[in-house]
Structures are given as structure tokens and as C-alpha cells.
Amino acid sequence: MRKARIHITYKNGVLDPEGQTVMQSLSSLGFQGIEDVRIGKFIEIDISSVDNSKKIAEDIKRMCEELLVNLVIENYEIELD
């Protein structure tokens, strides 16, 4: 079994109102020095495959670009165990 972990975050410059609101809430709790908060998604995919790592990595990249990520506003990073 292989496991892919995908981190999806907003691109720089894309408004993240949820992140901004959480930042304000953290400040109102008294935490100081918070410069920015960005909220993203974390997806884990378990794969039972006999394919080599290169093929699996290519498939995961396609999954990201065809469905999991909106490339207009999001970036992604893949970790493959």
C-alpha cells in the first residue's frame, strides 16, 4: 500500500477570507505577532498498485490537475510514501 499526501493552498494574492477571519480571531484571543493565516486542504489517498513510484506520482499529479485542485486559485504539493 502506498500513501499520497496532498497539501492544497491558495496561491499568493488570492483572497482567503476564512484565513483572514481566523487571524482576527487568534488576535482577539490575545495571540500576538500573527502576520498571516492561510487555510488550505489536506488530502490522503491510499493506493494499492503494483506500478512504480514514477507512474504513481504521475497519476497523483493528474488527479490534482483534473479534479482535486483548482489551478486558477490553488497550489499543491504531493508527498508520496
Place this chain on the structure above:
Amino acid sequence: MGFAVIVFPGSNCDHDCFHAICNLLEKPVRYIWHGDTSIEKNEIVIIPGGFSYGDYLRAGAIAKTSPIMKSIKKHANEGRPVIGICNGFQILAESDLLPGTLIRNSSLKFICKNIWIRCESSHSIFTNKMKNKEVLKMPIAHGEGNFFCKKNILEDLEYNQQIIFRYSDSSGSIVKSANPNGSLKNIAGISNKEGNVLGLMPHPERACESILGGKDGLKIFSSALSYSTS
């Protein structure tokens, strides 16, 4: 010549669209389940609002993988009219049938109220029954209607006259205070470059009879019909 309303799991404006076309515009209309694949060549496709697939992953993201979407892409690529309303707009953007995307409202709130939009040109497939710069009243009801795209895409939209509707005040002025959700350039609706695919966040199907506060929405459907029958 008639309309086809696509039904996804979680669509909730499909009956409103059907009612508007059948009982108010008095034209033929049928439902198409998202698992089907056949669209008649002379049909005007409406992708209605709602929460297809519960907005899982992103609004419209899962719906784009439904079987009907291949047929809708073919229909659109053949130059036939497709209208996406609210979640339908989000689905069209996710499917790359329209540029850009709809992100969370800048206020973070779900907004449900009547607003004004200005038709930017009466020459489009969807506005030919309107006057140039006509101001229309219809409701919005969305949490993610904040239109966003890259700067070069925005320039293309303006250059190619793909911005079909902008949020305005009641006199037609495009002002920040009339922008309910933070959309770039007060954009409420855009078309593809060819002009046959329209996406808009406001709900024309909820503004088709006096008892609901106005009939401005009918003009969008009757414009598409007029184009298709000409």
C-alpha cells in the same frame, strides 16, 4: 425548439427553472438526469442552481465528472446555447467551459437578496431582448459567488466583450457599494469567447412573474430562445 434543465444530485433550482420555462415563458422544457448523455441539438441547456454533490471538494468540482458534462461540452463546442445559473456557473467554470472561478464571498456570508445587474450589451445571445445597458432586478443566493481570474484573463474578458452582466445600483452605475460579493469589476455574469455559454450568479428563474417581484429574468430565457429560433 425547447429547453433542457440538467438535474444533479443536490440541484435545488431545477423545478424553478422548469416552472419559469413551462408556465411563464410557455415553451417546451424537460429535465435531463446528470447520468444521461443525450441532448437534442436544438435544445437550450440550463444548468440550475443548488449544491450539486453537496459542494464537496469545491462548488461544482464533482459535477464536472458527471456523464452529462461530456455531452454539454460537445453541445457548447458546437455553438449551441448553455446557461449556468449560480451553482451552474460554478460547474461551467470548473469544467473550463468558462474562464475564472467563483470564490468565497468577501463578506464570508451567504447572501440572499434582490440585487440590480446591468446588461453590458444587447448584442449577446442572452441579452438581445434587452436595451443596451438595461438594468435588471433579480435575486442572488450564494456563499461563493465572488468572481476571480488572472489579470490577463480579465483583460481578455473585457476586450472580447465577454462580461455580460455587472452588479450595479438601480440607476445602472457600476459602483463598489452595489457589489454584493467582492467580484472583480462587479462581474455578475460572463460568456465564453464565442458567446454561446453564459454563467451568472443571479437567479433569473426566480424573477419571472410579478408575484415574485418582477419579470426581468424572463428576458434572458427569451433572448436565448430568440437567438436559437432565428
